[in-house]
Amino acid sequence: MTLKSKTTAETQGSDHTIRNNRIKLLGLFAIVFVPMAVATSMYFGSWGIPTGSTNNGELIWPPINISQLQATDAQGQPLEQHFSLDEPGARPLKWDLLSPEADKDESESKWVLLVTGEQDCNKACQQALYTVRQVNIALGKEAKRVTRVLVSDQKSNALPGDIAEQHPRLAIATTEKSALQQFATGGASNREGITNSEMNADSWNIWVVDPLGNVILRYEANRHGKDxxxxxxxxxKLSNIG
Known part of the structure; x- marks a missing residue:
């Protein structure tokens, strides 16, 4: 082999090595930055994001606050005071003030299975009360973290007399009919796929309220308890509050 051909071969080998190194370097950059770029594009471009959800109830997003219900407990105190509001001057009350049958030692706000509706506690109302009672029981050792509240525009003495017997530890609060309608409308406006004509379709509803007073899920009164x-x-399981 002549000196010239040897030099040419070495140059070609060097170029090949450089190309390989560049390809490897580009590959490393792609591994690190391409997923980041795709994720950023999906986030800001709102494309390719899964639309499905794991919850069975209708998600209220952004959440509405329980204060919008404008309800008062048996002692005439605002219902929202039973939640641990992290605000100056907040006065969270014990849940035993809401229901005389509750444990007097309880001092923390709980998750709430809330039943709301207008006028008489009809068949839909009683079905909803039965469902939330069974759900509460079925939670087993976690049942103590949950309480049940009925809010309607009827005074407690106007409700069917057997409600207290059939639903021990059920707390009862009252509000005005207009507040109930506004509450349901506010919840509907934050639910995806709900049209104006559907906002007041259900007189009785079941809601999930977190210990801070955020209303986050809604179910129709006849929804199966398993959901x-x-x-x-x-x-x-995911929450460490309540």
Whole structure:
């Protein structure tokens, strides 16, 4: 081999090595930066993001606050005071003030299975009360982290007399009919796929409220308890409040 051909071969080998090194370097950059770029593009461009959800109830997003219900407890105190509001001057009350049958030692706000509706506690109302009671029981050792509240525009003495007997530890609060309608409308406006004509379609509803007073899920009154139970188990597992 002549000196010239040897030099040419060495140059070609060097160029090949450089190309390989460049390809490897580009590959490393691609591994690190391409997923980052794709994720950024998906986030800001709102494309390719899964639309499915794992919850069975209708998600209220952004959440509405329980204060919008403008309800008062048996002692005439605002219902929202039963939640641990992290605000100056907040005065969270014990849940035993909401229900005389509750444990007097309880001092923390809980997750709430809330039943709301207008006028008489009809068949839909009683079905909803039965469902949330069974869900509460089925939570087992986590049941103590949850309480049940009925809010309607009827005074407690106007409700069917057997409600207290059939639903021990059920707390009862009252509000005005207009507040109930506004509350349901506010919840509907934050639910995906709900049209104006559907906002007041259900007089009685079941809601999930977190210990801070955020209303986060909604179910129709006749929803099967298994769906609500699955959501509650997931929420209690993921949450360290209440």
């Amino acid at each position: 609500i139970l699955k959501d509650m188990k997931r929420l209690l």
